[in-house]
Amino acid sequence: MRVRGSVKIGGLQFGGGAPVRVESMLKSRLEDTESCLAELEGLMAAGCELVRVAFPSADLYESLRTLVSRTEIPIMADIHFSHTLALAAMSGGCGSIRINPGNMSGREGLMSVIDAAKSDGVVIRIGANGGSLSAKQIAAAGGDRAAALVMAVEEQLTPLMESDFDDIIISAKSTSVSDTLLANTILSSRYTYPIHIGITEAGPGLEGAVKSAAGLGILLAQGIGDTMRVSLTGDSRTEVEVAYMIQRALGLRKRWLNLISCPGCGRRRVDVVSLANMTKEIIAGLEAVGKKLPEGFDVAVMGCEVNGPREAAAADIGVAGTQGGYVLFKHGSVIATGETSNLKTMLESCLSEFTVKK
Amino acid sequence: MRVRGSVKIGGLQFGGGAPVRVESMLKSRLEDTESCLAELEGLMAAGCELVRVAFPSADLYESLRTLVSRTEIPIMADIHFSHTLALAAMSGGCGSIRINPGNMSGREGLMSVIDAAKSDGVVIRIGANGGSLSAKQIAAAGGDRAAALVMAVEEQLTPLMESDFDDIIISAKSTSVSDTLLANTILSSRYTYPIHIGITEAGPGLEGAVKSAAGLGILLAQGIGDTMRVSLTGDSRTEVEVAYMIQRALGLRKRWLNLISCPGCGRRRVDVVSLANMTKEIIAGLEAVGKKLPEGFDVAVMGCEVNGPREAAAADIGVAGTQGGYVLFKHGSVIATGETSNLKTMLESCLSEFTVKK
Numbered sequence: 283m284r285v286r287g288s289v290k291i292g293g294l295q296f297g298g299g300a301p302v303r304v305e306s307m308l309k310s311r312l313e314d315t316e317s318c319l320a321e322l323e324g325l326m327a328a329g330c331e332l333v334r335v336a337f338p339s340a341d342l343y344e345s346l347r348t349l350v351s352r353t354e355i356p357i358m359a360d361i362h363f364s365h366t367l368a369l370a371a372m373s374g375g376c377g378s379i380r381i382n383p384g385n386m387s388g389r390e391g392l393m394s395v396i397d398a399a400k401s402d403g404v405v406i407r408i409g410a411n412g413g414s415l416s417a418k419q420i421a422a423a424g425g426d427r428a429a430a431l432v433m434a435v436e437e438q439l440t441p442l443m444e445s446d447f448d449d450i451i452i453s454a455k456s457t458s459v460s461d462t463l464l465a466n467t468i469l470s471s472r473y474t475y476p477i478h479i480g481i482t483e484a485g486p487g488l489e490g491a492v493k494s495a496a497g498l499g500i501l502l503a504q505g506i507g508d509t510m511r512v513s514l515t516g517d518s519r520t521e522v523e524v525a526y527m528i529q530r531a532l533g534l535r536k537r538w539l540n541l542i543s544c545p546g547c548g549r550r551r552v553d554v555v556s557l558a559n560m561t562k563e564i565i566a567g568l569e570a571v572g573k574k575l576p577e578g579f580d581v582a583v584m585g586c587e588v589n590g591p592r593e594a595a596a597a598d599i600g601v602a603g604t605q606g607g608y609v610l611f612k613h614g615s616v617i618a619t620g621e622t623s624n625l626k627t628m629l630e631s632c633l634s635e636f637t638v639k640k
Numbered sequence: 641m642r643v644r645g646s647v648k649i650g651g652l653q654f655g656g657g658a659p660v661r662v663e664s665m666l667k668s669r670l671e672d673t674e675s676c677l678a679e680l681e682g683l684m685a686a687g688c689e690l691v692r693v694a695f696p697s698a699d700l701y702e703s704l705r706t707l708v709s710r711t712e713i714p715i716m717a718d719i720h721f722s723h724t725l726a727l728a729a730m731s732g733g734c735g736s737i738r739i740n741p742g743n744m745s746g747r748e749g750l751m752s753v754i755d756a757a758k759s760d761g762v763v764i765r766i767g768a769n770g771g772s773l774s775a776k777q778i779a780a781a782g783g784d785r786a787a788a789l790v791m792a793v794e795e796q797l798t799p800l801m802e803s804d805f806d807d808i809i810i811s812a813k814s815t816s817v818s819d820t821l822l823a824n825t826i827l828s829s830r831y832t833y834p835i836h837i838g839i840t841e842a843g844p845g846l847e848g849a850v851k852s853a854a855g856l857g858i859l860l861a862q863g864i865g866d867t868m869r870v871s872l873t874g875d876s877r878t879e880v881e882v883a884y885m886i887q888r889a890l891g892l893r894k895r896w897l898n899l900i901s902c903p904g905c906g907r908r909r910v911d912v913v914s915l916a917n918m919t920k921e922i923i924a925g926l927e928a929v930g931k932k933l934p935e936g937f938d939v940a941v942m943g944c945e946v947n948g949p950r951e952a953a954a955a956d957i958g959v960a961g962t963q964g965g966y967v968l969f970k971h972g973s974v975i976a977t978g979e980t981s982n983l984k985t986m987l988e989s990c991l992s993e994f995t996v997k998k
Binding site: 459463488491492495496498499502503523527530 | 850885
């Protein structure tokens with residue numbers, strides 16, 4: 283197998299041996315900034331690492347810029363039919379864009395997008411969906427839809443490669459699991475660009491999750507896929523949760539920081555996102571002095587002490603808010619309680635005990 | 641790949657190129673005959689093709705015999721620690737038993753079971769679960785749990801092979817997807833016996849379904865697995881539904897007869913199981929005169945006309961009960977209505993129109 287290349291979006295590595303990243307796409311409309319931010323917070327708490335956002339109109343430039351400036355999750359703007367939108371997304375701070383190079387207002391438009399992406403360090407995702415293959419593309423592939431997907435990806439890839447642009451993620455998705463498998467197997471053998479995998483329109487609820495798990499599980503078991511999206515009708519957080527379930531089933535990835543937040547619950551005693559950020563900082567601080575938590579170590583950050591320890595019983599260490607303080611628990615059993623003022627010191631000392639030499 | 645052998649249970653072929661069969665296991669206790677029969681009816685309506693029933697005590701012989709005589713689904717009695725229970729299950733009419741040859745009351749007990757299975761044409765399923773591996777078995781495999789699973793299966797297989805007993809289904813299951821994959825890959829390359837696949841204790845709800853889909857999807861994509869069980873906490877019908885979702889995702893198998901019954905619904909106008917049986921008889925009758933429905937043709941049998949056509953909109957042809965009669969529908973649109981007295985003639989004529997030459 284060829285060694286896979288990598289790209290970075292917002293400092294996060296995709297491909298090249300990095301964990302298979304977990305993506306979702308905003309279901310809130312970009313004009314509704316508050317809903318978007320709430321959805322982003324929920325996605326981040328669920329462990330989402332890249333969020334695609336449809337950017338259909340230049341009117342929404344300020345909304346996009348606000349999102350990018352107010353969230354820590356890398357954003358990928360999804361753009362069609364306009365190189366000016368692509369340029370706007372990049373100047374608005376998006377670290378990645380998803381475009382079809384064939385509809386960037388002609389060769390000149392595309393070149394301006396590639397130049398801006400080069401100078402801003404922006405990653406371009408390209409790719410084809412089974413649903414948008416043209417009759418001409420299918421005919422050119424002799425009616426073989428998997429081959430047509432590969433051809434469609436290569437049509438998009440060629441102008442980028444000819445411009446010596448390398449920061450690319452490619453994808454070939456279909457509602458057909460077998461077409462998706464075949465197209466990705468071919469693409470993976472021909473190119474080293476990181477591959478985004480997904481089954482489009484997997485359907486509602488259980489059936490969609492099962493279809494994605496079967497299809498993406500087979501790809502991941504073959505080492506294909508550097509970033510994944512589980513497309514589901516319904517809550518975008520569920521997409522992220524199912525993606526982790528698939529990875530966990532295959533032993534690929536446990537959630538590193540197992541955040542269970544409860545945004546709608548009156549018992550919530552603590553700002554879970556702040557607590558999670560503090561926990562991340564502590565872990566980063568430990569890493570800076572050569573200590574790290576063992577592979578697969580689970581840290582849970584919970585909203586309250588009532589359900590926290592039980593719901594996160596699988597976590598190696600968990601922290602939950604209380605009235606004016608916190609509890610620390612280990613595999614569901616409380617091991618310490620304290621006041622907010624000494625939480626950071628206590629958590630740091632507790633996590634430090636579990637670290638191994640880097 | 642070696643050609644896989646086949647066995648028959650209750651006339652139904654397992655392995656040897658037959659569709660991957662869908663199994664479940666009764667959650668009702670054997671002593672509660674009515675609950676068992678209701679559960680069996682639900683499982684049959686969902687498309688279940690083999691039901692395993694724990695048979696832990698000779699006291700339950702009459703209950704087991706009643707079930708076998710009152711259901712059309714093949715039954716597999718699950719027996720431990722007693723050759724007399726195995727003999728009782730066979731004399732009670734079970735077409736298959738699941739035993740561990742190592743705990744059939746010694747060599748003589750096992751031989752009596754094998755002899756009875758030979759003369760009654762009973763299929764024996766053997767197999768190992770990750771959870772029941774002994775420390776000795778794991779140590780003998782150098783700590784490799786997948787290798788230990790294979791060794792455990794082979795320990796059980798040897799006495800059957802030495803007795804020239806061939807009607808065997810083998811299985812190696814684990815909560816670990818990777819152990820399950822590796823053990824089954826080895827078993828599949830060494831033996832041609834049909835293989836039962838499953839992930840044990842896959843967990844509750846969505847996570848269990850996703851884990852099973854990922855693990856079993858990979859096996860099925862490699863052509864491994866002749867009969868499958870999705871183990872889930874909760875309703876056994878969901879196990880069957882998820883098994884079909886996995887097969888449908890991989891393009892292996894559409895439900896041939898898409899039975900959607902609604903046992904708890906007051907709108908139910910018709911005995912769905914009788915209607916399904918009538919439909920099966922009609923199709924069998926058409927086949928007897930050289931006609932068959934096209935591959936993947938879906939026939940839905942629904943409890944009532946209120947939800948039936950909409951819920952079974954994906955079916956090529958559906959039939960639903962009404963007050964004193966029926967409706968026939970095609971892709972969700974009603975194409976005919978009539979009275980119960982002429983239902984059989986009408987359905988036969990309707991289905992016949994879709995048949996192709998066998």
